[in-house]
Amino acid sequence: MPAPVTLKSLAAATGFSVTTVSRALAGYSDVSPSTRRLILEEAERRGYEPNLLGRLLQGQRSQTIAIVMPTSGPQFPDPFFAQFVAGVGVEAAQAGFDLLLSPQDSSSELEAYRRLMTARRADGLLLIRTRADDFRIRYLTETGVPFVSFGRTDSVAHTAWIDVDGVAGQKALTSHLLELGHRRIAYITPPGGLMFTRFRLQGFREALAESGVAADPALIIEAGLSEQAGKDTAMLLLERPEPPTAIVAGNDLTAIGVMHAVRARGLRVGDDVAVGGYDGIPASEHLNPPLTTVYQPVFEIGQLAARSLLAIITAQPARDLPVLVRPQLLARASTLGTHSQRGGGALD
Amino acid sequence: MPAPVTLKSLAAATGFSVTTVSRALAGYSDVSPSTRRLILEEAERRGYEPNLLGRLLQGQRSQTIAIVMPTSGPQFPDPFFAQFVAGVGVEAAQAGFDLLLSPQDSSSELEAYRRLMTARRADGLLLIRTRADDFRIRYLTETGVPFVSFGRTDSVAHTAWIDVDGVAGQKALTSHLLELGHRRIAYITPPGGLMFTRFRLQGFREALAESGVAADPALIIEAGLSEQAGKDTAMLLLERPEPPTAIVAGNDLTAIGVMHAVRARGLRVGDDVAVGGYDGIPASEHLNPPLTTVYQPVFEIGQLAARSLLAIITAQPARDLPVLVRPQLLARASTLGTHSQRGGGALD
């Protein structure tokens, strides 16, 4: 292990003080050209790299942003999260920031935030899955920690968010089904506290209202966002005397569960029962049949969230938050029917 | 922003010196029990967290492990990586370690390692996608950095690895196809330098040899691990005068591309052309038709890798590395034919 090259060793080698070496390298004007050249040469020759820690300790920055993932057990593999993280990571790397992942079950989540910030481990935070009354947002706002959330909230005035327009998204999907002639449309709504749940439900209702279709409360069921939850709920729906002709799931994972249930009842997805998802994960295109869903550009959202957070951290002029992104309806065979799937050409 | 709680502020509050506060919190024996209690209480009350930077600068551990992801652009969303990261994250969190993600294109990868370690950002590293001659492993071994790799290497003596038995996996899949009567089996092999490429190819060849089938070099084509690469390569294969009856892809993503190509040629996957993948990503089960693949327990591998790395970092008694995990063949409709898919019950 070679002795590290520090400002001190450079100072000793060149005969100048640590201060002068530091300022020469930083490009200050109170160093004579000849001195600067000498120091730069020496630094170059010995391969000097500033020690990040010294620099950070001095400036009280860690050059790191963190994402706390609310997860219990091996649950994170939701492709939705993965893409968001990827977007954030790429953007952060570009700015020379590192990305800290902190998987925490929700009970210890607040503790995780506190620890990250008081240990000055991260300069800012990214939040996902916001809630109407979100204790995390309240806490972070109170303590003045820089953060950006993917999702809105009601709990406090908070504008550093970026979100996808759930009302428009769900409305587009539901209208699509209504246009196809469906009247008994079931909606498996995501867990109550989550903010996007409310918007999507609103979109669902608005679409029905605009078509003059009465919303049947019995067709709106709350369930988790897992495949299993989708399957179980769909089973219950299909066992009814008057089963729905279309089932809209809370996300794509849930929709996969619904598709299983439909098939298990001996029905054909897309022909006998239409199924809709939400998120537009990559796999949705390759499902059997391809899933009609609402695409959210999560990777790009991750990038934008990271960029905005970095701007806030470095206290740059106000950025363009909040942002409401418009999602995109992807109509595929799970609602259009499998005849269209045979077209083949649609895949290219 | 409240004034940060530091050793100094705790010292002022309790009336002891910074040294004593530090040693009390660290559990040294030269602090009287009553003093320690007092200091601990005060630290607790004010929510003291040691500043990571100060501690690191001093030359201590960072309680962090890092994964450098070799990625160009928005490529990381490979579910395979995501699951690995999830496994690592969960295990690290349990030990009180944080996980640093550092996405880098391969050109700057070595630089990333150097930066992470000289700045002592991380106590250890996790490597993925090893190569036969892996400059990263050579560098890390030379500098004595604690690390564990997912995959073997030839470049240096290195035993801190965990890998999946690619020979056995590919052999099982190929034998499966041979048993179904296939003789013209194409193999889209992953990029050359990668270590697992060699093992899988060996498994492919061994299976053929054991069945007395001559390996046709024209049926072995090297391609990238993307969906597009799979599609392009399969197109070429299917255009030949004597097309293969089965195509084995380098991973599941590539297999999806192959399936597209097969369909684009007007052929039925599983009936006209058998398709095999590798990895066993969650989506593989829900493809159209479900994909025959070789399952690798990536999440668990991530956990084990993290556990082992933590053991190495804390210089605990030698752990049980290296480990060679046995993968599992998942035979599904993409090779068995779609008639079996109609069974329906198989889904439950």
Place this chain on the structure above:
DNA sequence: CAGGTCATCCAAAACGTTTCGGATTTATGA
């Protein structure tokens, strides 16, 4: 020649932590 302006340099403090070596007090043993 006195006063002022520049150009160039540097000592010291600061960030928060750990640790080395000693200092002070109290208890122990002969």
Place this chain on the structure above:
DNA sequence: TCATAAATCCGAAACGTTTTGGATGACCTG
């Protein structure tokens, strides 16, 4: 009683950097 050991505490240095507030001469101006 005196020396010795043990218990408890702390000052100061160190890690590598940046920044503040001068200091030192050289040069100009009047």
